Amino acid sequence: LAAAERMASVSAKEAAVSGLHVTFSPMVDLVRDPRWGRVMESTGEDAFLNARFAEAFVKGYQGTDLANDFFRVAACVKHFAAYGAAIAGRDYNTVNMSERQLRDQYLPGYKAALDAGAKLVMTSFNTVDGIPATGNEWLFKQVLRNEFGFDGVVISDWGAVKEMIPHGVAASEKEAAQLAMNATVDIEMMTTCYSHYLAELIAEGKIKEAQLDEAVLRILTLKNELGLFEHPFRGANEELEAQHVLSKEHRQAAREVAQQSIVLLKNEQEVLPLKSELTIGIIGPAASSQDILGAWSWQGRQAEATSLTVGARHYSKQLHIAKEPCDY
Structure with missing residues (x-):
């Protein structure tokens, strides 16, 4: 919450x-x-x-x-x-x-x-x-x-x-x-x-x-x-907009909230953390897609999105991940 x-x-x-x-x-x-x-x-x-x-x-x-x-x-x-x-x-x-x-x-x-x-x-x-x-x-x-x-x-x-x-x-x-x-x-x-x-x-x-x-x-x-009679353009500030919108601080907040929102299965078999000798298969047409922003992200920049495969390689360099995802 x-x-x-x-x-x-x-x-x-x-x-x-x-x-x-x-x-x-x-x-x-x-x-x-x-x-x-x-x-x-x-x-x-x-x-x-x-x-x-x-x-x-x-x-x-x-x-x-x-x-x-x-x-x-x-x-x-x-x-x-x-x-x-x-x-x-x-x-x-x-x-x-x-x-x-x-x-x-x-x-x-x-x-x-x-x-x-x-x-x-x-x-x-x-x-x-x-x-x-x-x-x-x-x-x-x-x-x-x-x-x-x-x-x-x-x-x-x-x-x-x-x-x-x-x-x-x-x-x-x-x-x-x-x-x-x-x-x-x-x-x-x-x-x-x-x-x-x-x-x-x-x-x-x-x-x-x-x-x-x-x-x-x-x-x-x-x-x-809202104080609009005293401040008709309340809040609007190009300098603050450039400073805060998609700022590093806000991106980090979004990342941390996303991490806290992930629901994992119970680790009963002690699968996690993943072992270095493990091979991961990322399967499906979305494996290398950057179209991951969701239906309501109409102002998102798809070109800046990180695909699942690229993200997995970046954060799990110790793991062996197939160079090409299987698109099936």
Whole structure:
């Protein structure tokens, strides 16, 4: 957990000096189906551990003085709720579970992040009890706002407001905007249902002007908590960006966190440490590949990555490793 908090702190610093104020993390969706594509983002299948990681991430991102510590960013816990339980592991698919299971296993991770002070919550794409989360009044008004006491910003996931149309619960962007606003979603990400139709919905009396006022107030409150009114370009500093982003210190931190994250089988046969006379076979098409940064490393430099074979040779020079990997 200390390593997770350290990782979040490093991530926050690199983001903050680059002019970012919010991170769409932590993702605390509990997942027990390895077929789900976003399992790589998760912290596992244990509800207790998931909650503890949620706390650690939020503390690392936000620190203890978010308004004045310009090396910190606001955390956004996601995806509310139960996104990791999509049927058959198919992304965006239906989530179908009892309320008891939802509350006992899936909600505690989000609640832990909120108790740690997370400033934002992101909606999930999936349905909860047959209703898309982004327009689910029970989930957001009753559970998140009333029961959990969250008065911060709720933001939709990418296009999730408009996606209530293919879900079949809204016939138009206008109806989708109405459903999301009634569910207390403050910010619509990517699509434009709010900007095109909120004024019209208010004029028709389908939503109250006070609802929009509340959403705006929550957003302004977050900006105030970040000190953006006093420092509109909070944190952005080209010199600090050049100094900290991918710095030796941060690379070393990433290496140490990665080492602590590795799970090894129990060394019952005393195989480790490896003996010098041992020969290692690195087998498969990925043995010499530098395409190892992962699906979300969109700004990573593949040319700087170290393949498994090269890395093994570098750190185990006393071992005999075949000069050419077997690509089968």
